[in-house]
Amino acid sequence: MEGEGSPLASNQKDTRISSPFSWRGDSFPPILDSETPDHLEKIRDLGIPYIFDIHTHFFPETVMKLIWRWFDNVNWAIGYRLPEAERVKRLHHNGIKRFTTLNYAHKAGMASSLNDWTYTNYKNWEGAIPFGTFYPEEGVLGYVKKAVEDYGFSGFKLHCEVSKLNLNRPELADTFSYLQEKQIPILIHTGTAPLPGEFTGIEFFKPFLETYPKLVVIVAHMGAHEISAYASLLDSYPNLALDTTMVFVDFLATGKAEDVDFAVSYLETYQDQIYFGSDFPNIPYNLNHPISRLLELQISDLAKQKILYRNAESRFFK
Ligand SMILES: [Zn+2]
Secondary structure, eight states, X not given: OOSTTOTTOTTSOOGGGGOSSXXXXXXXXXXXXXXXXXXXXXXXXXXXXXXXXXXXXXXXXXXXXXXXXXXXXXXXXXXXXXXXHHHXXXXXXXXXXXXXXXOOOSSTTOHHHHHXXXXXXXXXXXXXXXXXXXXXXXXXXXXXXXXXXXXXXXXXXXXXXXXXXXXXXXXXXXXXXXXXXHTOOEEEEOSOOSSOOTTOSHHHHHHHHHHSTTOOEEEGGGGTTOHHHHHTTTTTXXXXXXXXXXXXXXXXXXXXXXXXXXXXXXXXXXXXXXXXXXXXTSOSSOTHHHHHHHHHSSSXXXXXXXXXXXXXXXXXXX
């Protein structure tokens, strides 16, 4: 992995130091995988046969390269800037045998073809759980139904910040009602981290959930920077869940250290409504880092088992 394109060829200095997002402590976690990641033995001891990562990204290479360029501009090193087949091998190498195929549209006329692309390709990625996306536009219910009924997709992903998406848009009402009725999960980046958008945050999310109270929703990044506000909805909405993506790590793009530390208690309290997510491949550290940080937290073994494996396994393979 070293060399051209690698974020950390040996003669380069670590650009992570000049990221606008801060880091916990003054050293950085490794960015390249070790030969045998040390979390593999630990998960085995916990009775976890493999990790289920609810938040991994797959885009057509041209789009992925544009996304990487954005990250380069904020010195957000991409740990896994590799061809697609190599990336899948890195997931397996880290004990992640099941993972989602998240992507999203940043403009109209794009979502349906992303779904077609995912459908054409996901069978090449062993362990991939196909997720689609949609956008407020004409024909949306039609291509969402196609993705569910013809493609057999297991869920959908929406990104309120990048897509400038207001979840309360009336053009999406039929689609959300359909997905609620079918109990198909939607993973939504609705929070204000790492950057706020016009329609991000709890003030947009809460009325949305009140409109579709039985919708199966997974909130990305635990709703950071408003983790407590999102967590406070978990009791009233049993179909609501949070993913841990980029939260309990040394890179503080999702919140200040004290906010993240405070959020640990939610993992125990709401252990049935939390999923592990990594944001692979767009992470400025290796996969061992988020997994071992989660394993180190002062929560029960049962909570770790549910978060890393059981909750997602039973959601998608009942
Ligand atoms: Zn993501």
